[in-house]
Amino acid sequence: MAAALQIVDVKKRYKSLQALGGVTLTVEQGEFFGLLGPNGAGKTTLISIVAGLARADAGSVAIHGYDVVRDYREARKHLGVVPQELVFDPFFTVRESLRMQSGYFGLKNNDAWIDEVMANLDLTSKADTNMRALSGGMKRRVLVAQALVHKPPVIVLDEPTAGVDVELRQTLWKFISRLNREGHTIVLTTHYLEEAQALCNRIAMLKSGNVVALDSTSALIKRISGSQLVVRLSQGKLPDVLKPLVSHPDELLAGNKYTLRINDYTEVEPILATLRQAGVVIDDMQLHQADLEDVFIQIMEGEK
Amino acid sequence: MTGFSTLLYKEVLRFWKVATQTITAPILTAMLYLLIFGHVLEEHVQVYPEVRYTSFLIPGLVMMSVLQNAFANSSSSLIQSKITGNLVFVLLPPLSHWELFGAYVLASAVRGLVVGAGVFIVTAWFAKLTFVAPWWIAIFALLGAGMLGTMGLIAGIWAEKFDQLAAFQNFIIMPSTFLSGVFYSIHSLPSFWQTVSRFNPFFYMIDGFRYGFFGQSDVNPLTSFAIVTVFFLLLAAFAIRLLKSGYKLRH
Numbered sequence: 207m208a209a210a211l212q213i214v215d216v217k218k219r220y221k222s223l224q225a226l227g228g229v230t231l232t233v234e235q236g237e238f239f240g241l242l243g244p245n246g247a248g249k250t251t252l253i254s255i256v257a258g259l260a261r262a263d264a265g266s267v268a269i270h271g272y273d274v275v276r277d278y279r280e281a282r283k284h285l286g287v288v289p290q291e292l293v294f295d296p297f298f299t300v301r302e303s304l305r306m307q308s309g310y311f312g313l314k315n316n317d318a319w320i321d322e323v324m325a326n327l328d329l330t331s332k333a334d335t336n337m338r339a340l341s342g343g344m345k346r347r348v349l350v351a352q353a354l355v356h357k358p359p360v361i362v363l364d365e366p367t368a369g370v371d372v373e374l375r376q377t378l379w380k381f382i383s384r385l386n387r388e389g390h391t392i393v394l395t396t397h398y399l400e401e402a403q404a405l406c407n408r409i410a411m412l413k414s415g416n417v418v419a420l421d422s423t424s425a426l427i428k429r430i431s432g433s434q435l436v437v438r439l440s441q442g443k444l445p446d447v448l449k450p451l452v453s454h455p456d457e458l459l460a461g462n463k464y465t466l467r468i469n470d471y472t473e474v475e476p477i478l479a480t481l482r483q484a485g486v487v488i489d490d491m492q493l494h495q496a497d498l499e500d501v502f503i504q505i506m507e508g509e510k
Numbered sequence: 511m512t513g514f515s516t517l518l519y520k521e522v523l524r525f526w527k528v529a530t531q532t533i534t535a536p537i538l539t540a541m542l543y544l545l546i547f548g549h550v551l552e553e554h555v556q557v558y559p560e561v562r563y564t565s566f567l568i569p570g571l572v573m574m575s576v577l578q579n580a581f582a583n584s585s586s587s588l589i590q591s592k593i594t595g596n597l598v599f600v601l602l603p604p605l606s607h608w609e610l611f612g613a614y615v616l617a618s619a620v621r622g623l624v625v626g627a628g629v630f631i632v633t634a635w636f637a638k639l640t641f642v643a644p645w646w647i648a649i650f651a652l653l654g655a656g657m658l659g660t661m662g663l664i665a666g667i668w669a670e671k672f673d674q675l676a677a678f679q680n681f682i683i684m685p686s687t688f689l690s691g692v693f694y695s696i697h698s699l700p701s702f703w704q705t706v707s708r709f710n711p712f713f714y715m716i717d718g719f720r721y722g723f724f725g726q727s728d729v730n731p732l733t734s735f736a737i738v739t740v741f742f743l744l745l746a747a748f749a750i751r752l753l754k755s756g757y758k759l760r761h
Contacts, residue, residue, distance in 0.1 A: 220761075259601055260761040279604035287602055293595035297524050303599075309516025310603035352599065 208271030210235045210360045210391035211256065216265035218251055218415075225251040227415040228265070233393060233408075235270075235359070238386050240406030240423070241395045244506060248415040249395045250290055253364050257287045269360055283311060286358035288350050290365045290395075294337040300324070300348055301333045304355055311356035323351045326381045343374050350378060354385075361385065362393045367401065379405065403427075403498040411505055419505050426501050434494040435466045435474055442486035448477065462489075514609040517600065521617030525583055533625055536579055540571045540629040544636060547693060557695040558726045564637040568630070569647075569720045570692035575629045576651055577712065580622030580658035581665070581683050584614045588666025589675050592759075601760065607753035611663065611746070618659025619652065626651060639723055646731050647722030650738070654715040657742040658683075663749050667758055686712045696728050711741045 211233040218226040226248045233239045241249050254260035256267050258274050258281070267274045272281040295303060301320070308316040324330045327347040332340060337348065350366060363382070367375050383405070386392050396402055402409060402423075409426055411419040419426060434453065439462045444452070451466040452458055466477060474493070481488060525532040548564040555563045591597035600610070641647065661683070669675040690712035696704050707713045718734035721727035727734070753759070 254761070257602055258760065259598065261756060279606070282602065282604040285602075287598075289595075289598050291595050293598060295591075295596045295599065296594075297527050298520075302523075306516055306520050307599060307603070309519070310513050310600065310605055312512045312604070314512055356603075 207235060208268070209233060210237065210270060211239075211393065212266075212268040212271075213252070213256070214266050216252065216255060216262045216267060218248075218255065218260065218263050225415050226255075226262075229412070229415070229417055230265075231410050231417060231420055233360075233391060235391050236386070236389055237408055238383075238392045238406050239394065240402040240409040241393060241412065242399070242402055242409060242502060243395075243412035246414075247412040249412055250364055251415075252412070253287065253362055253393075253395065256362065257285060258282060283356065284359050286353035286356065286361045288353045288361075288363045288366050290368070292342060292345050292349070294340075294345050294348065296336070296338045299334050299336050300329060300340070300351075303337060303348060304351055307352045308355045313356055316355060319357065320351075320355060323354050326377075326384075327351055328377055343370050346370055347374065347378075359389070360391045360393065364395050365397065366394075367396060367398060375401075399498045399502055409498075411502065413506060419501075423498065427496055427498060433468050433471065433496055435468050435477060436463070436492040436494055437466065437481070437488055438463045438490040439481075440487045440489035442484060445480055445484040445486070448480060451477075465494075513603060513605045514613050517605065517609065517613035518617055521583070521587060521613060522620055524587060525617070525621050532579070532583070532621060533628060536575050536625050537628040537632055540575050541632050543571055544568065544633050548636065555694070555698075557698070558724055561724050561726070562637060565639055566695075566720070566724075567693065568633045568637055568639060569723045570716055571633060572626045572630045573651070573654060573716045573719045574687050574692045576622040576626035576655050577658045577687055577715065578622075578683065579625040580618040580655040581662040581679070583618040583621040584659050584662035585666040585669070585675055585679070586662075587614070587617075588663065589669050589672060592666070592670070593672070597759070607750055610753050611660075611750050614663050615656055615659040615746075615749075618662055619655035622655035622658065623651060626655075640725075641723060642725035643722045643731070645722070646718060646735075649735065650715055650719035650722065650731075653735075653738050653742055654719065657711075657715070657738065657745060660742065660745045660749050664745065664752065667749075667752050670758070686710055689713075690716050691728070692716060711738060714738050 209232045213229055213231050216226055216229045229252060241252070243249050251260060255262045256269070256274060258278055261275070269281040270284045272284065274281045298306070304320045305316070308320065324333060327350060329344070329347050329351060332344055337345065340348065346366070353361060361382070366378060382392055394402065394406060406423055408422050410417050444464055448466065449458065453465045453467050457464050468474065471493070544564065544567060548567055552563050557563065557566045591600070665675055665678040669678065689707065690710050691707065696707040696713065699707065714729060714734035714737045717727045717729050718731045718738065721731040
């Protein structure tokens, strides 16, 4: 079975800027894959190359085994892209836009699926409204619908929830998760890391045009950072033996709140025992499970 | 085929939805040209024997409208889509460069011909017209519309801003049309300008088109046909090459 997305050593330079410095990654069919990175990391450039909106200087990209340059017709039939920019054609209504998008993909009489997509994205009541008259959130829904008109097996969403309300996020993720369960491969870029953590089974992190991490979401969280025990002391000082566990050195100077790194919860009791023996009184205590955001920050800072 | 026909339909629907601006306005402009120039020059200019100036002017105005509107359609559609970003809707699907070329140029030709027909219908009342060779009328109208649709496509691909497109229109398309013999025969020009006019492909389109009405022209219509066809094919090859390479469309 061909990979949903096979990216091999893709390089791209815009004048003096090396946007992509040799990216290699494979997304298997049926995955919910996250592509994360700070602004300017090269996520959109990579997606543009996958979608045929930009040409790579070197390397190759294949969608379901079809090269995006040589077999561009087959490759594009297998791909649906929700662009990051909120673009629309002001001349047409929602239904006209969706019918036309179907037609470009060679589909006639696609109304049954168009109606289903509109219903799933709560667009039915706006079907005959001109695109100009829609709110930003509604335009975003239409962009998603346009990417799905041809039932593409691979769906790429480039920051689909940037600046949209909770309701749309929930509607969107419900529908996209359903499509994923039905076998569609999803590739998502987002700045909302809790979203990526909840949805993606595997994640690649991009920085300055290079892949700096690529693993399953759970392995990434486990590998990089354990849990944290946050204690606030009302009396006494942190014993010297615990000082190496403090994750933020500033806390040693600042006062009475300390964030201690632990690998698992069995380490909590010995720490509390040490504090008791030192005669320290604990005012407040929290256990904090490391999340993708901690991982992201550690990886990005580690790469500086 | 569906991809091509959908894009063609979309491009036609696009100008049809704003027909006041894209069809009615140019017809009114052409009629004003006829009323003003026809009135002022009717008694002073006679280009061909037995053809009054207003009659001579009408085919020129019709062809000028065909050419300008065919150019305006593809160029404005492309530059608007580029600037607003909605060109991605056309770039993401599996449309080939042939389909893109065919749909944009054909839709432009449709607009040019619709406006041309409108100009003809409203101006034909003002003068007596003959139709000596209707086939030449049709052939030159189609070729002219196709050629300017292609030039509009090239300009739309090349331009990154509205003012670049306006420059293309104001410094290339407008002078070429006005200096092609819409309002006069090149035989009435000094010999230097006659020679210059012969390097203007627009001149052959209007001259051949006019031959279809009066059976008289500055140049043999076969020669005009050959020149216009070669020019159209060269431009079409260039436009298709640009689309295939993704020049200024795919980065």
